[in-house]
Amino acid sequence: MILAQQIISGLATGSLYALAALGLVLIFKTSDVVNFAQGEMAMFGTFVAFTLLTSVGLPFWGAFLLALIFAAIFGAGIERIVLRPLAKAPLISVMIATLGLFQIINGVAGWIWGYELQPFPTALSGAPITVAGIVFTMQNLMNIGVAMVIMFGFFLLFKFSILGVAMRAVAENRTAAKLMGVPTDRILALTWGLGGILAATAGILTAPVTNLDINFMATLQIKAFTAGVLGGFTSLPGAVIGGLALGVLENLVGQWNSQLQTPFAFGLIVLVLVIRPAGLLGTIQKKKV
Amino acid sequence: MVKKLPALVGLAVLLVLPQVLGAEYSWLVLLLNRALIFAIMAIGLNLLTGFAGQISIGHAAFMAVGAFTSYGLGKFVGIPFWGALPIAGLAAGLVGYALGFPALRLSGHYLAIATLGFGVAVPQVLNLWESLTGGWTGVKPAAPYLLGISFREDRPFYYLILIALFIMAGLAVNLIKSRTGRAFIALRDSEVAAQAMGISLTKYKTQAFALSAFYAGIGGSLYAHMINYISPHDFGSGISMELFTIICLGGLASVNGSIVGAIFMSFLPKLTERISLVIQKSGAFEHSHFLQNVFKNFNQVLTGIILILVVLYLPMGLVDLWRKTKNLFTAKGVK
Numbered sequence: 001m002i003l004a005q006q007i008i009s010g011l012a013t014g015s016l017y018a019l020a021a022l023g024l025v026l027i028f029k030t031s032d033v034v035n036f037a038q039g040e041m042a043m044f045g046t047f048v049a050f051t052l053l054t055s056v057g058l059p060f061w062g063a064f065l066l067a068l069i070f071a072a073i074f075g076a077g078i079e080r081i082v083l084r085p086l087a088k089a090p091l092i093s094v095m096i097a098t099l100g101l102f103q104i105i106n107g108v109a110g111w112i113w114g115y116e117l118q119p120f121p122t123a124l125s126g127a128p129i130t131v132a133g134i135v136f137t138m139q140n141l142m143n144i145g146v147a148m149v150i151m152f153g154f155f156l157l158f159k160f161s162i163l164g165v166a167m168r169a170v171a172e173n174r175t176a177a178k179l180m181g182v183p184t185d186r187i188l189a190l191t192w193g194l195g196g197i198l199a200a201t202a203g204i205l206t207a208p209v210t211n212l213d214i215n216f217m218a219t220l221q222i223k224a225f226t227a228g229v230l231g232g233f234t235s236l237p238g239a240v241i242g243g244l245a246l247g248v249l250e251n252l253v254g255q256w257n258s259q260l261q262t263p264f265a266f267g268l269i270v271l272v273l274v275i276r277p278a279g280l281l282g283t284i285q286k287k288k289v
Numbered sequence: 290m291v292k293k294l295p296a297l298v299g300l301a302v303l304l305v306l307p308q309v310l311g312a313e314y315s316w317l318v319l320l321l322n323r324a325l326i327f328a329i330m331a332i333g334l335n336l337l338t339g340f341a342g343q344i345s346i347g348h349a350a351f352m353a354v355g356a357f358t359s360y361g362l363g364k365f366v367g368i369p370f371w372g373a374l375p376i377a378g379l380a381a382g383l384v385g386y387a388l389g390f391p392a393l394r395l396s397g398h399y400l401a402i403a404t405l406g407f408g409v410a411v412p413q414v415l416n417l418w419e420s421l422t423g424g425w426t427g428v429k430p431a432a433p434y435l436l437g438i439s440f441r442e443d444r445p446f447y448y449l450i451l452i453a454l455f456i457m458a459g460l461a462v463n464l465i466k467s468r469t470g471r472a473f474i475a476l477r478d479s480e481v482a483a484q485a486m487g488i489s490l491t492k493y494k495t496q497a498f499a500l501s502a503f504y505a506g507i508g509g510s511l512y513a514h515m516i517n518y519i520s521p522h523d524f525g526s527g528i529s530m531e532l533f534t535i536i537c538l539g540g541l542a543s544v545n546g547s548i549v550g551a552i553f554m555s556f557l558p559k560l561t562e563r564i565s566l567v568i569q570k571s572g573a574f575e576h577s578h579f580l581q582n583v584f585k586n587f588n589q590v591l592t593g594i595i596l597i598l599v600v601l602y603l604p605m606g607l608v609d610l611w612r613k614t615k616n617l618f619t620a621k622g623v624k
Contacts, residue, residue, distance in 0.1 A: 034398045085601060091397055092344065093600045096537045099530065100600070103593030110589070111582040222409055222526075225402045233398060259417055266410035269403055270391045277394040 004134050006251050012140035014247020015147035016202050020224035021231065021239040022151065023198030029234055030171045030191040033083060033094050037101035038199050039221030041078070043214060044105055045071035045200030046120070046207050047113050053121060060123040064204060068197050075196025076189040083192070084185065109214045120207035143205050150201055151240060154194075158236065167191055219262075223250075226265045230272055232282020241280065295611075296545075303451060307444045318443040324555035325450045326511050331535045331547035332461050333504020338533075339542035340465060341497035342477030343392065344401040347408025348505050348532045353415055353524035355381040355506030356513035360430040361421050370433035370514055377510035378503045385502020389495030396480075408529045415521035427520025430513040446515055453511060454548075457504060461544050464500075473497055474542075534592070538599055540606025549607050554592075561588040 020042065027035050035041075049067035052058045058066070082101060086094050128137045158164040169177040170187045178184045202224075203217060210216050223246060231242025246265060253264045272279060307318045330352060337343050359377035362368040368376070388407060392400055415422045422428060432441035433449070464470050472493045475483035484490055513519045531554060539550020565584035603609050 028398070034401065082597060089600065089604065092338075092537070092541070093604060095344070095401065096534075097597050097600045099534065100593040100596030103589050103596065105593075107586060107590035107593065110586055111579055114578075114582065218526075222405065226406060229399060229402050233402075259413065263410040263414050266406035269406050273395055273399060273403060274391050277399065 002255075003252075006255055007248050008134055008136065009140060010248030010251030011244060012143045012247070013251065014227075014244040015144050016206055016220065016243075017223045017227040017247050018240045018243025019147050019150065019198050019202040019205070020220055021227035021243045022154070022236060023195040023202070024224055024228050025231075025233060025236055025239040026198065027191060027195040028228075029236070030167055031079070031083065031188050032091075033098065034233075035195065036095065036098040037078070037105055038195065038224070039217035040102050040105035040109070041071065041075060041196050042199035042203030042221075043217045044074065044109055045196065046203035046212060046216075047109055047214075049200075049204050050113075050118065050120060050207070050212055060121065064123070067204065068200055071196040071200035072193035073196075075199075076193035078196075079189045079192035084188070106214055113214070115214065117211045117213045120204075120212045122208035139208060146201065146205060150198070154198075163187075163190065222262075223265065226269055229269050229279055232276075232279030234283055235279070235281035238279055238281030307447050315443060318447055320555055320559055321552075322443055322447050322450055322515055323512075324552045325447075325454050325548075326508050326515065327532065327535060327555060328548040328551035329450075329454050329457050329511070330505045330508035331532055331539065331551045332458055332544055333501040333508070334532050335536045335542065335544065335547045336461060336464070336473070336504070337497050337501035338536060339540075339546075340470065340477060341473035341494065343494065343497060344397070344533075345404040345498075345501070345529075346401055346533050347404035347406070347411075347526070347529050348501075349524040349526065349528035350408045350411035351381040351385055351502040351505035352509035352512065352528065353411055353521060354384050354502075355509030356430075356519050356524070357415060357422055357428075357509075357521075358506070359510035360428055360513055360519065363431060364428075365421075370431075370510075371435065374507065374510045378506040381506025381509065382499045382503035385505075386495050386499035388502070389498035392498060393491060393494055405526065405529075408526050412521040412524050415524075422521050425520065425522070427518055427523075429518050432517060433514055441517075443515075450511055450515070453507065457507065458544055458548070461504075465544075469493065469496065534596060536606075538596065538607055540608035543606065543608050546606045546608040553607060557592060557595075558588040561591060 020038070023042075024035060024038050027033055027038070045067050048070045049063045052063035052066055053060065056063075078101065082097055083094070086097055089097075122139055123142060126138050128135045129141070130136070158167065166177070166182045166187050167190070169180065169182050170184050170191075174184055177187075202220065206220055207216065210219075224243070227243035227246045228239050229242070230246055231238025231240070246268070249268065250261050250265060254261045276282075306321065310317055330348065334345060334348050337345055355377040358380040359370070359373040362373040362376060363370060388404075392403065395403055416424050432446075465473075472483070472488045475486065475488055476490065476493055480490060509524075535550035535554050536547055537550075538553060539548070540546025565587055568584055569581070599606065
């Protein structure tokens with residue numbers, strides 16, 4: 001029973017990892033950029049939601065929705081202003097640019113919202129529900145629920161909509177997609193917007209647990225990277241599976257020694273990568289010489 | 290001789306600088322010490338990233354290994370700093386060598402993320418090892434002592450660091466021109482092509498990691514005995530990111546660039562702090578919380594902006610600025 005309980009809590013944390021990892025992998029897959037600023041984009045979006053909730057006084061879901069719209073515009077704007085001029089730059093330059101973005105977004109958030117830890121309200125409050133001896137807290141239920149809805153909507157979009165097809169085409173082969181009349185630039189901006197939405201969702205769901213300050217996404221972001229690598233950085237289902245698996249495994253390890261959670265996560269990356277260098281579901285593109 | 294003039298002038302400035310600065314500028318010497326230690330580590334990271342093409346954003350972990358090895362040897366084994374310094378480098382190098390093996394199968398983004406994880410995990414593991422590292426409380430490494438001279442003060446320590454930097458930079462410059470250095474560059478440019486020419490991937494990649502970690506270990510040991518207070522959490526991902534930023538900003542695959550970048554990154558925060566203090570004294574922003582925050586914390590955003598601008602307009606780093614200005618005045622610049 002304790003085991004089942006731990007697995008449920010692990011799935012709740014894991015679904016946040018999965019959301020954050022999904023955003024990372026989506027952006028990587030279509031635009032070939034590992035976005036180190038993803039966590040800060042999430043943080044900024046969460047602060048926007050926080051302002052809408054406390055200063056403007058909107059209801060939770062209203063603030064949530066507006067913050068997601070903001071995150072989408074923010075993400076697309078970053079792609080347009082910083083990443084597009086770097087389209088032909090080498091891998092390492094783009095990585096440095098996203099590290100620069102990290103510094104800028106983090107610093108500006110500090111200017112606007114200060115440096116104190118703030119409590120972040122949660123949408124659902126109420127007594128935990130007990131089913132068959134397993135306790136479901138409202139926060140856990142909400143994390144799993146919202147993550148599932150978003151991921152499912154995302155799956156539908158990616159699989160069946162014309163936009164999804166275009167995104168997959170750009171991810172597969174940008175030049176070919178362009179020749180087929182896909183507006184690749186616009187698709188890339190849209191991808192970044194979607195990545196921003198996924199990140200902000202993860203942020204808003206995390207904030208009630210960790211409380212809010214400008215560095216609150218740091219830990220989650222490293223976990224999202226781990227989840228992404230675990231699942232294979234090129235696979236969207238991989239990111240989800242990686243996130244959930246990491247959440248559950250980490251919770252089980254934490255039961256034994258909570259300080260070993262992060263070293264464990266790292267050990268897991270190394271182990272998986274040594275056995276399968278491309279992660280669980282990823283594929284490695286072989287370079288032609 | 291004329292070619293080497295800038296280097297000689299730079300060296301002369303570095304030699305006399307602490308003597309010229311008055312007592313009220315002692316903080317500057319401390320800052321300079323930090324900058325030069327970071328320069329040593331940046332050279333090491335540049336060997337790995339700039340020359341061998343392997344990204345590491347967890348380098349502070351090697352620095353931590355060096356720092357605590359050096360402290361532990363002095364405290365529990367009784368080896369003085371002079372003996373502990375090279376051993377600290379070797380210990381970090383050994384860890385780097387070990388990390389080189391899983392890194393063999395990884396490249397690009399995967400390696401970046403794996404080293405990021407390594408950098409986060411090592412301080413946490415060290416934190417658990419309280420008998421050596423003191424956990425959250427930290428420990429106090431003693432100042433080095435030789436022939437009646439105590440290196441507790443910043444100025445004597447400065448010369449110690451300068452000598453170390455000189456040796457390590459010379460080592461790097463020579464290494465790059467050797468068989469090993471050329472193998473690194475060949476692997477960076479194309480692993481397949483290099484292997485086809487008989488360069489062993491395993492041998493040189495693990496060597497690059499070991500060598501780079503050795504530099505970080507030396508830097509960590511120097512840092513520990515200069516600051517005289519270290520805890521595992523001083524070696525977090527912030528330091529790793531700073532090192533990575535230094536080499537990208539200064540110039541990848543450039544020893545000079547590593548030094549320029551380290552000095553730049555160490556002085557930038559202090560400079561913006563000074564400027565903002567002057568502006569704040571005028572009391573211009575007392576009414577606005579936002580503007581106060583802006584001036585209190587300008588350097589982080591500025592660093593970010595500089596990084597992006599460098600990537601966009603100076604892909605070869607700040608050292609390239611020198612070449613570009615020089616070309617303005619010589620015929621080379623005329624197209």
